[in-house]
Amino acid sequence: xxxxxxxxxxxxxxxxxxxxxxxxxxxxxxxxxxxxxxxxxxxxxxxxxxxxxxxxxxxxxxxxxxxxxxxxxxxxxxxxxxxxxxxxxxxxxxxxxxxxxxxxxxxxxxxxxxxxxxxxxxxxxxxxxxxxxxxxxxxxxxxxxxxxxxxxxxxxxxxxxxxxxxxxxxxxxxx
Numbered sequence: 001x002x003x004x005x006x007x008x009x010x011x012x013x014x015x016x017x018x019x020x021x022x023x024x025x026x027x028x029x030x031x032x033x034x035x036x037x038x039x040x041x042x043x044x045x046x047x048x049x050x051x052x053x054x055x056x057x058x059x060x061x062x063x064x065x066x067x068x069x070x071x072x073x074x075x076x077x078x079x080x081x082x083x084x085x086x087x088x089x090x091x092x093x094x095x096x097x098x099x100x101x102x103x104x105x106x107x108x109x110x111x112x113x114x115x116x117x118x119x120x121x122x123x124x125x126x127x128x129x130x131x132x133x134x135x136x137x138x139x140x141x142x143x144x145x146x147x148x149x150x151x152x153x154x155x156x157x158x159x160x161x162x163x164x165x166x167x168x169x170x171x172x173x174x175x
Contacts, residue, residue, distance in 0.1 A: 002043075002051045003029055017155070029054060037063055085169065093173040100166045100173075107166065111159035118152035121145050 006029070007022045029052075032038045037060035040052040056064070081103065088096035120126050124133060124145050133141050 002053050004051070006054075017151070032060070036060075088169070088173065096173050097170050100170050104163045104166045107159040107163035111156040111163070114152045114156040114159065118149040118156065121149040121152065 003022070003026050006025050029038065029040070033040050033054070036057060038054045039057050040054050042050045043053045045051045084099065085096075088099075117126075121129055122145055124130065124141065129145065129148060133144065136144060
């Protein structure tokens with residue numbers, strides 16, 4: 001993929017769990033290429049333009065497999081909303097309830113979107129999954145789709161739990 005393709009890829013797939021803005025992708029591509037994890041090839045794009053298309057090298061595949069097979073420490077928490085909620089005692093209850101209403105709507109929407117994506121994965125109806133499956137043994141397809149769908153079950157479950165947590169906060173504020 002080119003850097004532009006990767007931006008679109010992150011927006012349409014991995015962006016559910018890992019945001020990667022364009023300002024992060026291009027410098028990372030250069031570092032990964034310098035480390036020998038990917039190789040870039042110039043490709044014509046029109047009569048005068050070119051673009052660099054990157055492929056993962058054997059070293060990159062080995063590094064990825066190594067990273068995937070090791071448990072990693074959880075990222076340190078940085079949740080501005082939780083800091084906000086921690087200080088709801090400083091504002092009128094009605095304002096805090098309104099903030100929680102917006103949070104609940106956001107979480108309900110996130111859960112519904114994750115569940116819809118999970119369903120598309122189970123039907124093997126996403127472009128990225130189709131591409132992945134085209135290079136894998138057909139006997140693995142159902143398992144691969146279920147593993148990917150399971151991630152979105154988790155995303156939906158977390159969003160639903162956050163929404164319920166916020167509803168409990170509203171009940172506390174209103175009591």
